Every structure is written in C-alpha cells, then in structure tokens.
Amino acid sequence: MTATLIDGKAFAAKVREQVAGHVTRLKEDHGITPGLAVVLVGEDPASQVYVRSKGKQTVEAGMNSYEHKMDADTSEADLLAVIDQLNNDPAVHGILVQLPLPGHLNEDLIINSIAPEKDVDGFHISNVGLLGTGQKSMVPCTPLGCLMMLRDYHGSISGMNAVVIGRSNIVGKPMAQLLLNDSATVTIAHSRTKDLPGVVKQADIVVAAVGRPEMVPGDWIKEGATVIDVGINRIERDGKNKLVGDVDFESASKVAGAITPVPGGVGPMTIACLLANTVTACCRANGLAEPEGLTA
Numbered sequence: 001m002t003a004t005l006i007d008g009k010a011f012a013a014k015v016r017e018q019v020a021g022h023v024t025r026l027k028e029d030h031g032i033t034p035g036l037a038v039v040l041v042g043e044d045p046a047s048q049v050y051v052r053s054k055g056k057q058t059v060e061a062g063m064n065s066y067e068h069k070m071d072a073d074t075s076e077a078d079l080l081a082v083i084d085q086l087n088n089d090p091a092v093h094g095i096l097v098q099l100p101l102p103g104h105l106n107e108d109l110i111i112n113s114i115a116p117e118k119d120v121d122g123f124h125i126s127n128v129g130l131l132g133t134g135q136k137s138m139v140p141c142t143p144l145g146c147l148m149m150l151r152d153y154h155g156s157i158s159g160m161n162a163v164v165i166g167r168s169n170i171v172g173k174p175m176a177q178l179l180l181n182d183s184a185t186v187t188i189a190h191s192r193t194k195d196l197p198g199v200v201k202q203a204d205i206v207v208a209a210v211g212r213p214e215m216v217p218g219d220w221i222k223e224g225a226t227v228i229d230v231g232i233n234r235i236e237r238d239g240k241n242k243l244v245g246d247v248d249f250e251s252a253s254k255v256a257g258a259i260t261p262v263p264g265g266v267g268p269m270t271i272a273c274l275l276a277n278t279v280t281a282c283c284r285a286n287g288l289a290e291p292e293g294l295t296a
Contacts, residue, residue: 003227003256006149012268015148015294016061019275022291023062026282034282035064036094036120036274037086041079041105042072047098054096054271061275066092072102079105080113087115093285094120094278117284120277122174131177131296138277139296143175145269146207146228147182147296153226153258158183163200165189165216165246166209171230175207178296196220208246218251227252227259230266 026032036058040051051067058065068082079097086095095118101107111119116126122140130137150157162184166172172188179186189199191210200206200220208216209230221227231246245262253259260266276294283290 001223001254001257003253004153004258005253006153006226006228006258006260006265008145008149008260008265008268011149011152012145012272015269015272015276016057018291018294019272019279020061022279022283022294026279026288027062030286030288032282032286033062033064033091034094034278035066035092036096036278037066037068037089037092039068039070039079039082039086039095039097041070041074041098042102044098044100047100051098054274057271057275058278063275063278064091074102074105076105076109079110083110083113087113087118090285092118093282094118094274096121096274118281120274120281122277123170128169128174131174131181134181138281139178140170140174141270141273141277142171142209142230142266143178144273144277144296145266146175146230147178148273148293149228149260149266149269150179150205150226151182156182157205160184160204161187161202162205162207163187163189163203164207164209165196165200166207166211166230168209171209175209179205179207181296206247210246212246213244214246214248216247216252218248218253218255221252221255223255224257225255227256228266229260229262232262232267 038051055065086092095114111123116124119138122138127137162179164172164176167190176186176188197220201222205226207228213233213235229245229247233244243263
C-alpha cells in the first residue's frame with residue numbers, strides 16, 4: 001500500500017481563502033479590517049524570510065500588516081515599550097514577536113507582556129492555561145494546523161490512539177492538549193520514553209515533532225496510521241542540501257494510511273493558521289461570531 005498524501009500546501013490555500021472571505025465580510029458588514037503586527041529584533045536570516053512571507057500573506061488576505069524591525073542590540077525596555085504601544089492600538093488585533101530573540105532578551109518576559117487576546121502565537125502563559133483547561137484561547141499555529149488537517153482527513157478523531165513525539169511548549173504539549181480536547185487518547189513520547197518504537201506502533205495518529213532528521217522509521221508505524229510530520233530539518237545528501245522531516249518518508253509512506261510530506265505538509269499551515277488566529281482575535285475583540293472551521 002502507499003499512503004495518501006496530505007497536501008498541506010493545497011489545504012493551507014483553502015484556509016487562506018476562508019480567511020480572506022471572513023476579512024471581506026468584516027470590512028463590508030462592520031467596517032473592520034483585521035490587523036497583524038510582527039516585531040522582528042535583529043538580523044536572523046531565517047526570521048527575515050519568514051517575516052516577509054507573513055507580511056505578504058497578511059496583505060493578500062486583505063488584512064493590515066504592521067512590521068516593526070528593531071536592532072539586534074535593542075534593550076528590553078525599548079522592546080516592551082513597542083509591545084505596550086501595540087497592546088493599546090485598537091487597529092492591531094494580533095501581535096507576534098518573531099523568535100528566537102537575541103540572547104540578552106528574556107523571551108518569557110517578552111511573550112508574557114503581549115496582551116493574551118492579541119497573542120496570535122498562543123504562547124502567553126494565560127493562553128497555555130486556557131488551552132490546558134479546555135477554555136477559549138489563542139492556540140499555537142503549528143498544532144492548530146495539524147489538528148485542522150487531522151479533522152479534515154478523519155472527520156472525527158474521537159477515541160483514536162494518538163502519540164505525540166516531542167514535548168516542546170511550542171508544538172508537543174499544545175498538540176497533545178488539542179488532541180485530548182477532541183477526545184483522542186493521547187500519549188506524549190520523548191527521548192526518555194522506554195521502548196519508543198513499541199509506543200509509536202500502538203498509534204492510529206503519530207505527530208512527530210522532535211527536530212531530528214528522519215528519526216522515525218517506517219517499521220515504527222502501525223499499518224494504516226496517519227502520520228503528521230512537523231519536523232523541518234536541513235541535511236546534506238548526495239552533495240545537495242535537502243529538507244527532510246522527523247519521519248523517514250520513504251519507509252513510512254509504505255505503511256501509513258496517510259502522511260504529510262516535508263516540505264509541503266505542516267509548514268504552509270503555520271502561516272495560514274496565524275492569519276486565521278488574527279481573524280479570530282479580531283472577531284472576539286469586536287464581539288462578533290468567530291469564523292467557523294478556523295478555530296480549535
């Protein structure tokens with residue numbers, strides 16, 4: 001058997017289309033334009049590319065994009081002042097501080113200074129707590145994208161066995177929480193898990209988010225399981241640079257029922273969900289109905 005390919009690119013395009021439709025309605029019916037502010041500190045090349053892409057897609061969806069570029073040696077006080085200004089700006093519905101930050105800045109302090117209702121990354125401690133208790137929150141973009149793809153493919157994941165490999169605050173933990181909120185039976189596995197292959201083999205759904213190239217081989221995967229590969233790793237193969245996931249695609253796609261490719265799987269969903277979160281934040285701020293199908 002060959003696994004069904006879950007095309008993140010096509011699915012993200014569909015999400016962006018839905019977002020653009022909501023934005024049009026907000027403008028026409030309420031005279032409101034959602035606004036996303038991105039703060040970039042320093043010259044990290046990967047972050048610069050990412051921020052450009054976010055800005056472009058924000059504008060394409062009909063939203064306002066505000067970019068704040070700050071020098072690498074920006075003081076904590078100056079950065080906090082910019083965030084404070086954005087927190088108090090009614091035209092800004094979503095605020096995102098691009099990570100990683102330069103070493104002299106305290107990431108936790110910075111993230112937790114963003115107003116929770118504008119924290120479209122879903123990293124604020126209040127949003128983490130709300131998600132953990134099953135309340136309305138801002139949900140981290142990558143896990144939200146994974147959940148959307150799983151719901152789209154399965155309809156319902158209620159009662160399914162899900163294994164999340166990786167326990168990061170950005171993907172692993174919120175992913176497990178979202179799966180749990182959708183009534184899956186969830187195991188979080190990691191580098192210290194005893195018999196990791198055996199644990200993964202029990203799963204109907206495997207979400208790999210470890211950041212180790214091709215760590216999960218096909219013989220760990222239960223036949224017919226759905227594999228969501230969050231990893232994006234650059235490796236050199238045959239003298240060329242290549243992007244690979246945390247799952248060995250070649251062997252896993254022979255056993256899995258469905259699998260996301262790398263690139264073109266989870267990646268495109270992250271920015272699409274950022275746009276979705278911005279629209280959700282805008283609707284909540286204005287006491288309007290939230291966009292259906294774009295939230296957890």
